[in-house]
Amino acid sequence: MTETERPHLAGLPADRLEALVVAAGQPGYRARQLARWVFKEGCFAPEAMSDLPAGFREWLAAHVDAGRLRLLQRREARDGTRKYLFGHRDGTLESVLMPYGEGLDGPDRVTACISTQVGCAVGCAFCATGLAGFQRNVTAGDMVEQVLRMQAEAGxxxxxxxxxxxxxxFLNYDETLAAVHLLNKSVGIGMRHLTLSTSGIVPGIRRLAAERLQLTLAISIHAPDDALRDRLVPINRKYPLADLREAMVDYFEQTGRRLSVEYVLLDDVNDHPDQARALSRWIGDLPVHVNLIPFNATDTVFRTSPPARVRQFREVLEAAGHPATVRRERGAEIDGACGQLRRRYEEGQPVESGKA
Ligand code: SF4
Structure with a gap:
């Protein structure tokens, strides 16, 4: 059995875990014990799974990949945001952990942001990941393992x-959907607490609509007209704004779920009040929430919008009846934007671990 053929425990739903356990000559209930170690404890060392018989632990070590990721870098910002760089046998993956609020028992909400591909083929003009191009798809198990490793590490x-x-x-649809179901059923995260974000792949939106899941779908718009969006989000040439809106209408009709519109504000490019008005006209009566994201400077030609223009953009949308929030910038001083940490690491620039 080669390494690539070995099952990856974090990618196995309950029925496949049970089949694995039975194939190892163990009673079916061992699958529940194994699932607890992997999906609840975030344990990736078979020898540490203390309630499993020694012979089965040895079998696991010889026949499965308990974990496939290794932590290469971890940085923590002053606001508690943690950025992780994981190594995989063919590439590196970035993930981010964002705690919100501080109750007596720790943060009220802890959000993990995970990667679905190594690199990206969409090539958005302002994105460090897009600049580096596409390398490979990430498996469902690797997506789930990002969550489990961050959870275990952060406590x-x-x-x-x-x-x-x-x-x-949506360019890695099957693995992403498998990860959604694993996170929901095996890890125990409510479907409404999962958000998929797309640059606007219309066939993916239509396919997801037919699944009628209660997750949140976020669509990255970033420009209110096709000419500008062709430049910023090149996939627009294939799926222009009119087609995208139609797919969003269908999505809402099939799922009853309000969508999120993501809009990165770039200084003097897409952040003027007339562009806010054009965005409002494009949204029309579609029930969406607009997330305005002040640009987190990457090594591109774009700059961050001044706060007054961000405020004005939001006010135009709200005055037209579209709920809009400005996303608080998180972890900017630790290369918070997607792809930046990985890029620096792979270019051999210093990225030390620990507090920034
Ligand atoms: S913003 Fe998202 S879709 Fe666009 S290039 Fe970056 S990773 Fe890809």
Whole structure:
């Protein structure tokens, strides 16, 4: 059995875990014990799974990949945001952990942002990941393992997962959906606490609509007209704004779920009040929430919008009846934007671990 053929425990749903356990000559109930170690404890060392018989632990070590990722870098920002760089046998993956609020028992909400591809083929003009191009798809097991490793390392239960890291989830649809179901059923994160973010792959939106899941779908718009969006989000040439809106209308009709519109504000490019008005006209009566994201400077030609223009953009949308929030910038001083940490690491620039 080669390494690539070995099952990856974090990618196996309950029925396949049970089949694995039975194939190893163990009673079926061992699958529940194994699932607890992997999906609840985040344990990737068979020898540490103390309630499993020694012979079965040895069998696991010889026949499965308990974990496939190794932590290469971890940085923590002053606001508690942690950025992780994981190594895989053919590439590196970025993931981010964001705690919100501080109750007596720790943060009220802990959101993990995970990657669905190594690199990305969409090539958005302002994105460090897009600049580096596409390398490979990430498996469902690797997506789930990102969550489990961050949870174990941080010592906080992850309450929300956003598929907003490196990659376009709908260009890796099957593995992404398998990860959604594993996170929901095996890890125990509510479907409404999962968010898929797409750059606007219309066939993916239509396919997801037919699944009628209660997750949140976020669409990255970033420009209110096709001419500008062709430049910023090149996939627009294939799926222009009119087609995208139609797919969003169908999505809402099939799922009853309000969508999120993501809009990165770039200084003097897409952040003027007339562009806010054009965005409002494009949204029309579609029930969406607009997330305005102040640009987190990458090594591109774009700059961050001044706060007054961000405020004005939001006010135009709200005055037209579209709920809009400005996303608080998280972890900017630790290369918070998607793809930046990985890029620096792979270019051999210093990225030390620990507090920034
Ligand atoms: S913003 Fe998202 S879709 Fe666009 S290039 Fe970056 S990772 Fe890909």
């Amino acid at each position: 906080h239960r992850i309450t929300n997962v956003v598929f907003m890291g490196m990659g376009e989830p």
